[in-house]
Amino acid sequence: MHSELPAVTGAVRMSEHRVVISERGSFCFATCTCGWFSPARRSRDLARREAEDHLADNGAAPA
Numbered sequence: 146m147h148s149e150l151p152a153v154t155g156a157v158r159m160s161e162h163r164v165v166i167s168e169r170g171s172f173c174f175a176t177c178t179c180g181w182f183s184p185a186r187r188s189r190d191l192a193r194r195e196a197e198d199h200l201a202d203n204g205a206a207p208a
């Protein structure tokens with residue numbers, strides 16, 4: 146007896162997260178290729194940290 150199980154496609158396709166820090170005037174903000182973006186920050190470091198948090202939340206290892 147042979148029963149064929151349907152192929153399980155449980156793997157979530159990890160959409161690409163590529164964060165770019167942009168500057169506008171004296172503000173910095175991070176934007177991601179997935180559509181996410183951080184609020185404008187005065188600190189580039191803060192925008193960068195939020196970007197890292199976003200990557201961590203989505204299981205993407207920061208480069």
Ligand SMILES: [Zn+2]
Binds near residue numbers: 178199203
């Ligand atoms: Zn993203």
